[in-house]
Amino acid sequence: MNIEPEVTREVGKAHGLSDSEYEEMLRILDGRTPTFTELGLFMSAWSEHCSYKSSRIHLRNLPTTGPVVVHGPGENAGVIDIGDGQVAVFKMESHNHPSFVEPYQGAATGVGGILRDVFTMGARPVANLNALRFGPPSHPKTAYLVSGVVAGIGGYGNSVGVPTVGGDVYFDECYAGNILVNAFTLGIANKDGIFLGQAAGVGNNLLYFGAKTGRDGIHGASLLASAEFDATSDEKRPTVQVGDPFTEKLLLEATLELMSVKGLLVGIQDMGAAGLTSSSIEMAARAGNGVELDLDRVPRREPGMTAYEIMLSESQERMLAVVEKGREAEALAILEKWDLDAAFIGTVTTTGRVVLKADGKVVADVPAAQLAEGLKYDRPRKKPEDREKLAGVDPLALPVPGDLGATVLRILASPNVASKEWVYRQYDHMVRVGTVLGPGAADAAVIRVLRPDGRPKGLGLVVDCNSRFCFLDPYEGARLAVAECARNLACTGVRPLAVTDCLNFASPERPETMWEFAESIRGLAEACRALGTPVVSGNVSFYNETEGKGIYPTPMIGMVGLLEDPTKAVGQAFRGPGDVVALLGAQPAADLGGSEYLKVVHGQVAGRAPKLDLDAAKRLVELLIGLADRRLLRSAHDLSEGGLAVAAAECAISGAAAIGAELKLPSGDLPEAAKLFGESPSRALVSFAPEQQQEVIEAAKQAGVPLQVLGKTGGGKLKLGDVELTVEALSEAWKTGFARVLA
Amino acid sequence: MTAKVFVTLKKGVLDPQGKAVERSLAKLGFPEAGDVRVGRFIEMAVNASSKEDARKKVDAMCKKLLANTVIEDYRFELSE
């Protein structure tokens, strides 16, 4: 039973196709009016999410090549060479809107999707990160959203058995109506064991496996359009996608087992956004072939599903693979072993067209390449008016609190700065026995990976983005985000190698948004070039706004690097009394614009974002890596939100045992508040044994990085110039700050 | 008054748990079990002036907290 409603311009509109897009569709079909199923294919393939139509002309400015790059953007995930014949496969994806509708399931399925992107390439996922953005703690929905999202990420990742080793959480008014849930996965594979999403080998059969197909997450608007044509529309309301981590785990093991059999799989791709539509179109296009699918053979969870629904369903935990002809039984046997549904649903053809059959009739016949090629818009750009005014605000012109000690405690207790243990305690961050530096231990996570010969090596990974800086100056903000990631890795001793991004922005149909987007890309490209970290994968998420109020531009950056000897990894906490504490890097300006200080004390996001000197950033990164490699550092922590005061406090209290320190403020004629809370980039607070002081100072001189000895560790107090606080007071503020906002 | 609240996943929403239980029952020699759905069951004492009053209150509790109406349906019974 396949009621195919008639397609008109109006139905096209209801499916989000503009007049010009409707015309383009007719042109591609040589004037023929599409079937309802075909309309669904075009709508999906041309959605912003699948086609990148608004972002492509900007994305091409990103550096995507380099000595370590094996596969850049375009595949399901990026692939870089990490030596020993091994590669790291990683990507970051957003699941913002589903998580706002149903926080637990939205976040859980976000993790499931990014895991599949990685293992569909032949890599075993070994680490997850997550970057979260919520409205202010005071907002009535925030506690519910945070609890749901965190439980969902843990509920899925823990069950599949991939450790969540790090991430990032911020609260700001701009996310109150549109939270961000960005999930990152990193996997490891052998360089010669990478699989691509291509329907190669004419005559080969297409294997569907994993969960059955239901009416999950089918595009709402299109359904309304179809409703009036269809009596059974009641059962066709879009249903929230529910994640099944158990099936995902079976899917993961079965997929890797299929791949381990030489020559069994020719190509494979997970069914993500727009499900069977994008996987079939993209696989055909990549191989320059066509595919013919018999939809009656697709395993279904519900009766009476139409071709349209089967093609657009976003049911989770499904894969589409091309099996070498004649070896079908071998593949089915493996899936049988893992108790997974499986069916051969079609074949690879020469036609270059995606042909769909249901009830023996052809319901769609479209050219794969042209759909995959998609659309490309150069949308108008315009700098928002308010930015100049905001830049005019001078934070130091505002009254400075009398008691700076109390201010330190207030900032430490601010949920953006406070310990995130409440979050990562709900994540299994130790499964797979590879976590060398886990959440809370350092500026970046470091995991151990075994080389083919069993010797260990280390990988570092981190996500970060200060969206206040991006709001005040998207170009600087993007540069600063890349630099902080590189600095975070370097603090642990890891050499940065490559970047993935998740670009979260408001509506591209607003010129202000496109200006922010273009500026961010410009900064991102420049920083990645300067730091030698190409972008190998990424994701764009537009329309992050409610009632016309957009989020701050939030180009989330994920960075991965290498540490040849994981026993050289450096943590952030002071290790014992009597060590020398020094500040690396200079503070060229007050840099309180967009700072946590300004937000906490004056409730403002204003001023100018700090100016980043990319050469200084690079010099610091090189110095930190060198010091760690020579085992000269006892601890290293980068200065970010809350500046020197927060960094020093975290060094003192984030270890197993709290260790105070007696430090002077850096020299220079900046006001005390600026020295304590200024957020100038390219700085790190390090500690080392007294007998190694000369070596460290010498190394810094060589590297051309300013170094100032501030004092020594020890005692039960943290002294910062005139500010003096007990480690108990610091711990109380920092350790309870986060949980308190959720109470 | 005591209220018994039954919370189940909406029709059409995937129920991984029910699926797993059904498979396992079959393996354990109970092939006669089908369409297994797993939900929540909440029992409580409600102090209310009348059955009508209790019904109003419990319904509000379900909407506000006991059921996640985005993916779940709920039903309840009241008894003295």
Next chain:
Amino acid sequence: MTAKVFVTLKKGVLDPQGKAVERSLAKLGFPEAGDVRVGRFIEMAVNASSKEDARKKVDAMCKKLLANTVIEDYRFELSE
């Protein structure tokens, strides 16, 4: 035949979920809810020759899998 199975924690066994729900309900302005207990609710189709036959089968399913009688009690209803 359809069976509705109710699995609840044995009296003596602490039910933190029930406690948490009770607390949230109070916070949400429902102080009239008390002794909240949260359990599992399993619904299934049972194909059986008679009600008696169905009762036997469902009872066996509960003992074998659906309930852990060390800490849980179970109850079930059958309907056409």
Next chain:
Amino acid sequence: MRVGILRFPGSNCDDDTLHVLTRVLKEEAAFVWHKESALPKGTDAVVVPGGFSYGDYLRSGAIAAHSPIMDAVRTFAAQGKPVLGICNGFQILCESGLLPGALARNVSLKFECRHVNVRVEGKPTPFTAAIPTGQVLRLPIAHGDGRYVCEDAEALGRRGQVVFRYCDAGGGITDGVNPNGSQMNIAGVCNEAGNVMALMPHPERASEAVLGEDGGLQVFESLRMHVRRSS
């Protein structure tokens, strides 16, 4: 020694256990698939690893407890051979009746992943014989259903079947350090014979210095000692 590591759909600490036994301890170990009805010839010990067998659906460990391989494990245990359960393995062994009690939802209602201290006590088992009674180990936990409940915990203790208890760094047993609300801070128990033992913490995650802790290795070294002696 030859160790069989059970592998259920959803097991996810199976690789970790294999890594520690073969790479760190340099012993023989192999996976045993849940659909098998017998253990490999010459198996000296069985480990039921952690994870989310069958997604922890219905109840943690409930569905796995009915796998074909568990009958073989019952026979193996009845012969007095060593069987170790870790985390989900503990839940499976309780659900299958090989160990007393049950593991209920953490009182926090949250998944708890962090390091805890546990004190070794009770009767000597193949997995603790080499660890002095009263010694404190620092081990990671990672579970949502770790609250140990049983009819008569005191009696269990009197019979020496309580093998690990959550404690502070000094070995003190207090409510404050109980991560999940377990009766008597119980973290691990054994059967009356002592050859079947399980715990919620993960010794395999604390068996290498590079990961921060290596005290957990004693559990596996103890097993090796036991197997060598008894063969």
